[in-house]
Amino acid sequence: MIASLNNHFTRLTDRPDFGKLILRLTFGLLMLFHGVFKLQHGVGWIADMLEQQGLPGFIAYGAYIGELxxxxxxxxxxxxxxxxxxYAFNLLVATWLVHSNDVFTLSRVGAWTLETEALYFLGGIIIMLMGAGRYAVIRNPSYR
Known part of the structure; x- marks a missing residue:
């Protein structure tokens, strides 16, 4: 009985290309909010953090690439x-600059302080590993 229900449910929900589309839209749209913020407020504060780490400030403009x-x-x-x-590399750099002291800390509710950053990072890794799928604006599979 359970196996039959599971098989039926699997037949109804086995849509990997649609899942890839939802994954791409979710992580792409959520990151765009960060990019729009950078457009509105600039990346000077990121340049300052980079320079404090001994890196050239112009690297901060990479945030526009990674977030827009x-x-x-x-x-x-x-x-x-x-x-x-x-996308994943951008998250590593952002986490290193802003939250490097939080790697081994928990929030007030017991969650890992970097769980949002980890979720975004792993989303980028999963997108890298799975690719675009069938539902993409780009029709040529060589460019997906």
Whole structure:
């Protein structure tokens, strides 16, 4: 009985390409909010943090790529795997700059302080590993 119900449910829900679309839209759209914030407020504060770490401040402009260009690429399905890699790398850099002291801390409710950052990072990794799927604006599979 349970196996039969599970098989029926599996037949109804076995839609990996639709799942990839939802994944891409979710992580792409959520990251765009961060990118729009950078457009409105600039990346000077990121440049300051980079310079405090002994790195050149112009690297901060990479936030525009990682938080505006790459999410749009992920949403439309353009070079999705490399975009997922850049997305994840962007998260590592952002976490290192802003939350490096929080790696071994918990929030007031007992959650890992970096769980949101980890979720975004792993979302980028999953997108990189799974690719765009069938539902993409880009029709040529060589560019998905």
């Amino acid at each position: 260009v790459v999410p749009v690429m992920i949403i439309i399905g353009l070079l999705t795997r490399p975009a997922g890699f850049i």
